[in-house]
Amino acid sequence: MRKTMLLLPLLGVAAAGVQAEENESSFALGIGVASEDSIYKGVGTETEALPFFSYENGSFYIQGPEAGYYIIDNDDFKIGALARYRTDGYKASDSSDLKGMDERKGAFELGITASYDTDYGEWSATFAADASSEHEGNEIELGWEKSFPVSAKWSVTPEASVSYRSDDLNNYYYGVKASEATVNRAAYTADADTVYEIGISAMYQIDQQQMIRVGASYTSYGDEIADSSIVEDDKSTSVSLLYMYRF
Template sequence: MKSQIAIVTGILLSFNAAADEEWIFGIGAGVTSYESAYKGVSTETTVFPSLYAQKGNFLLVGNKAQYTLYGNSKFQVNLLGQYRFEGYEADDSYMLHGMEERDGALEAGVSATFDTHYGILSASFVTDISDTHEGHELSVGWAKPYQLNAKWMVKPSLELNWRSDDLNNYYYGVKLNEATAQRAVYKAGSSTTYRTGVDAFYIVDKQQTIQMGIGVKGWGSEIEDSPIVDRSNSPEVKAAYTFRF
């Protein structure tokens, strides 16, 4: 069951991954709708590919990939890579006119997961390897998959993230050459953010899974105080379909 839970929930762990020596692939599509933290940006709806790949100690789910360095039935240590989908273009909002574009970033680090009676505990550290924001992030999380019946599974989760000043300042700071009468120079410091939510999974059959989820991100004072931000939190909803072969 643990291997199936890892596949259908998108949790980046698979406690018996070493036994899976054949490639397993999954592909599909999803849609997410969320409230942007940036001023003047309305609700954003994005269509994204739903990707899954696994072989041996390697696992790819969406924008995150891991390679297990050590693992048993309860504990794993992994190398981690991910792409950060964060940032904006100047024409996304009237309040961002004159700002330089902020790009997504490729990050790498390490993670660990521990399967307990109370849920799956996780910790990770990633740093920018693409020279984009030149910052880093430390995260701790909890998730607990509940198998309701043969078809339905739900997974509540909570994650806390400590973001470095370089990371925050790249995405939410305002440089001197970007300042206007309505947008003061701003240098963001480090902060703690959170995300909490519930995902539901409908297992159509051994190959097909439908995922639905709701959640909210809380940004923390260093991000909230930015002159280009007008939200303390951002609700989001999502749905995705994946076919494994």
């Protein structure tokens, strides 16, 4: 099964270890292991190894499934355009409870993002919409994170986000069409709703080139998602471990 929440914890704070100075480039490769409790019925906990890739050159960046360019790139304030691949979705073979469901695929999205770094943390806002005609929806996300140095090598970063997902997006991934309904799976149409997430990570800088990051997050889904006949829980947790090498 494709996973968004397993990928994202590997990207956010990990990028802090590979930030490029102005007019300089930075390139990093890594491997991570992540485990998440799926909210889909019958799927359970999924664990897999995930590659990590990061590249930055001035105002341009690539981090995992997202690439972007900052149109405004000041020390504290940034506005940019982004392209990303949403890794949500499932196959009918992922669970006996999903048998007979059409495959829900990932989606290529385009959007805009802005961030503002303050003494109280970095605040961000992102809007992204489907450009591949898969879910044909959009998402608005507001986020916050702040890194606290613990020692010369250790830092801890709490983070939180809230996202508003459109009805088209939710219905594609959590809706059940009439043709997919069974005696044990009612037809369902999902409306727009909100998803909340909190997390914390710790980063250990081995040396100038190497780092290790561990993270954990908790996600809460709104009723429009949780009430679906293919969803068994309104919350999920995930943990991740990442090793990264900077060239």
